[in-house]
Amino acid sequence: MASALKVNKDLVRERQKCTFDVKELTYIWEGGREFTEERQRYENIVYSVKELQDEVPELYLSHKERYESSIRKACILQRLQNEYGKKHKVLNTRTIRLVGYGAIRDISPFLLHNGMFIQTIEGQGTPEQQAEWMPKAQAMQIIGTYAQTELGHGTFLRGLETTATYDVKTEEFILNSPTLTSHKWWPGGLGTTVNHCIVAAQLYINGKKHGIHLFMVQIRDLETHMPLPGINVGEIGPKLGFQTANNGFLGFKNVRIPRKNMLMKNNQVLNDGTYVKGMNEKLTYGTMVLVRVSIVSDAANVIARAATIAVRYAAVRHQSQLKANEPEVQILDYLTQQHKLFIAIATSHAFSTTYGWLYKAYLQVVEDLGKGKQDHLPELHALSCCLKATCSRDSAAIVEQCRLACGGHGYMASSSLPIVYGLATASVTYEGEHTVLLLQTARYLMKAWQMALQGKVLAPSVSYLVDSLKSNKQSWQNTPEFIVKGFQHVAAGKIKDAFHAIQKHVKAGKDYEDAWNLASVQLIKASEAHSRAILCDVFWRGTIIKSSTASPGVAAVLDHLVQLYIVYWALETVGDLLLYSNITKEDIAVLKVKYEELLALIRPNAVGLVDAFDIRDEVLNSTLGSYDGRVYERLMEEAMKSPLNQEPVNQSFHKYLKPFMKRAKL
Ligand SMILES: CCCCCCCCCC/C=C\CCCC(=O)SCCNC(=O)CCNC(=O)[C@H](O)C(C)(C)COP(=O)(O)OP(=O)(O)OC[C@H]1O[C@@H](n2cnc3c(N)ncnc32)[C@H](O)[C@@H]1OP(=O)(O)O
Numbered sequence: 001m002a003s004a005l006k007v008n009k010d011l012v013r014e015r016q017k018c019t020f021d022v023k024e025l026t027y028i029w030e031g032g033r034e035f036t037e038e039r040q041r042y043e044n045i046v047y048s049v050k051e052l053q054d055e056v057p058e059l060y061l062s063h064k065e066r067y068e069s070s071i072r073k074a075c076i077l078q079r080l081q082n083e084y085g086k087k088h089k090v091l092n093t094r095t096i097r098l099v100g101y102g103a104i105r106d107i108s109p110f111l112l113h114n115g116m117f118i119q120t121i122e123g124q125g126t127p128e129q130q131a132e133w134m135p136k137a138q139a140m141q142i143i144g145t146y147a148q149t150e151l152g153h154g155t156f157l158r159g160l161e162t163t164a165t166y167d168v169k170t171e172e173f174i175l176n177s178p179t180l181t182s183h184k185w186w187p188g189g190l191g192t193t194v195n196h197c198i199v200a201a202q203l204y205i206n207g208k209k210h211g212i213h214l215f216m217v218q219i220r221d222l223e224t225h226m227p228l229p230g231i232n233v234g235e236i237g238p239k240l241g242f243q244t245a246n247n248g249f250l251g252f253k254n255v256r257i258p259r260k261n262m263l264m265k266n267n268q269v270l271n272d273g274t275y276v277k278g279m280n281e282k283l284t285y286g287t288m289v290l291v292r293v294s295i296v297s298d299a300a301n302v303i304a305r306a307a308t309i310a311v312r313y314a315a316v317r318h319q320s321q322l323k324a325n326e327p328e329v330q331i332l333d334y335l336t337q338q339h340k341l342f343i344a345i346a347t348s349h350a351f352s353t354t355y356g357w358l359y360k361a362y363l364q365v366v367e368d369l370g371k372g373k374q375d376h377l378p379e380l381h382a383l384s385c386c387l388k389a390t391c392s393r394d395s396a397a398i399v400e401q402c403r404l405a406c407g408g409h410g411y412m413a414s415s416s417l418p419i420v421y422g423l424a425t426a427s428v429t430y431e432g433e434h435t436v437l438l439l440q441t442a443r444y445l446m447k448a449w450q451m452a453l454q455g456k457v458l459a460p461s462v463s464y465l466v467d468s469l470k471s472n473k474q475s476w477q478n479t480p481e482f483i484v485k486g487f488q489h490v491a492a493g494k495i496k497d498a499f500h501a502i503q504k505h506v507k508a509g510k511d512y513e514d515a516w517n518l519a520s521v522q523l524i525k526a527s528e529a530h531s532r533a534i535l536c537d538v539f540w541r542g543t544i545i546k547s548s549t550a551s552p553g554v555a556a557v558l559d560h561l562v563q564l565y566i567v568y569w570a571l572e573t574v575g576d577l578l579l580y581s582n583i584t585k586e587d588i589a590v591l592k593v594k595y596e597e598l599l600a601l602i603r604p605n606a607v608g609l610v611d612a613f614d615i616r617d618e619v620l621n622s623t624l625g626s627y628d629g630r631v632y633e634r635l636m637e638e639a640m641k642s643p644l645n646q647e648p649v650n651q652s653f654h655k656y657l658k659p660f661m662k663r664a665k666l
């Protein structure tokens, strides 16, 4: 962090106003002091490595140069990470991703290796397969990705066309891409980085199709890196963001792999071609569940980044007068600006708390599955789908809101807000498209509603449906607990409406599937309302627990944030509350005042709150958001790095402009 002397005076004043212990909140936000200290220790190592510092900003490099630079840095990072792991302890993936981002400035071409390839071997491999591949993958003697999506299908996995046909004679699988649309398309690192892939393919044995299975396939020679025979591999080209992720395509022509290369923890193929079905075919999708859970944490992190940039900038930026003859005010003093930004801070805490809760549920299900119990798998799938969908979508909207809150300068690449938006919006699509995942949860909610009607016991996350069937609703109270109940009434009401809409179409003679499609707008609304009820409930309960051991100052700001989140969403969805709960116009008027009071309470702590996210300048990489607030100096310094500013006259003047001007007629 910059020395106090060089820090912008507005930021100095803001920090003096802060009423709580910033460090203490950082520890809470990060899940414990040990995690923060571990990350900081690792950051100190990584960001002192000279080779990781850019001479030319990445954005001025060509597509090819950017990739080469990202690989160079990713290798250095991987070495540092391994060395660190040997000396201290293995770093958590959040730290690896955060710190890696600061060095690479975009997505690491090893992201899928570290985030899905290793996890799939771990989660889907037999102990023998793990023993063979895990050490090599961890040491990066083999580098891999997760190759599932194809040109023709990403969402509908049963529609994937890549085939893996078992040859009993040679005890091998033969991989083929029978059509153009069957080519793998998107996997990160696949373009020119990885030499192995976990490939999702339709399994055929003796002409019988057994559905999607996962296979370990080597695609490049380990010495020469040349594609192996039968492999057609390449990079898919520039995208909205993710420029250095090295997303690729892949086709197979009669590529043979040994039988032992099918990941067989769940389903198995024996030597003689006998197919042994596992406990649940959907366990093949297990890595996706883990990544969906992790995306809730990623959403919290991207919002924290955008909020840090936008809040610090809003403290430094002065524009317009509130009153004539008075100095121009910090834009952070406009209530509308606080309305745009404080919800970002609160949302980041809401998602971080929800991630902690969801990850715990994930670990419990994994433990249960190990004992052959799968009762909670459907609930976890439903929760991970709707929370991934809602948190990723909210994160993209909030990052964009933070960008807009920075006015014109937020549009500068050097603000980093465009690149952060590129990251956030990608997560709305990858790992299960937004609408599609909401509809997965809706399937579960329809079943839960049916069970509630039948008086059956429901899983904890939907047990509120039982309460909603009781006719005596208490009169409304403007307390957080009661507003959370209000969200549950909204969710229950929307679930019920969607259920009835399907029934109505079925009664009118439609097939269930057509009725489902006709009701699907209502279904996604029900799923969204369920997500919001869960987020508010978990955030509220989680904050009470965290506050119970926090200092009074920190407990107070946590309380302001959770209340702000709940009241904000009550006001955003006020129409729903009027439809489905007992809220009155008078209650709403009180909530509006409450919301304004909360903005005022948070205002003196705004900069302290984003400081508590403890995001280093290297990670922010932002002219607008650095700790010292030297916004204008940095904007100018960065502009001066443009290659167009390295010469007084660009050659295009002599080649095009001058002749053009000469020829121009009056
Ligand atoms: C700690 C380490 C963490 C590291 C984190 C790193 C983060 C890295 C970030 C990486 C960045 C980018 C990577 C991006 C990678 C990708 O995008 S990989 C590709 C992702 N692809 C998808 O998500 C595909 C989406 N589609 C599907 O999942 C399925 O096709 C879909 C669920 C939509 C439907 O599947 P079907 O097989 O067609 O099933 P249905 O008939 O619809 O349903 C049957 C029942 O199965 C239940 N189900 C479905 N999925 C699951 C599951 N995963 N688990 C449990 N159960 C599941 C479903 O609910 C149905 O149940 P029901 O019949 O209703 O009882």
Ligand SMILES: Cc1cc2nc3c(=O)[nH]c(=O)nc-3n(C[C@H](O)[C@H](O)[C@H](O)COP(=O)(O)OP(=O)(O)OC[C@H]3O[C@@H](n4cnc5c(N)ncnc54)[C@H](O)[C@@H]3O)c2cc1C
Binding pocket: 112, 145, 146, 147, 148, 149, 152, 153, 154, 155, 156, 185, 186, 187, 188, 242, 247, 426, 429, 430, 431, 432, 433, 434, 435, 436, 439
């Ligand atoms: C940055 C990025 C990185 C990625 N990395 C990987 C990777 O490493 N490995 C990998 O395998 N894949 C990867 N993917 C692919 C990604 O998982 C898919 O793009 C994603 O799952 C969406 O599938 P799709 O592209 O087929 O979308 P589509 O399903 O074609 O979606 C198009 C539209 O159709 C709608 N739609 C589709 N089906 C339904 C339905 N049943 N009901 C209602 N609406 C529907 C969707 O809502 C959407 O609006 C990546 C994608 C991106 C953008």
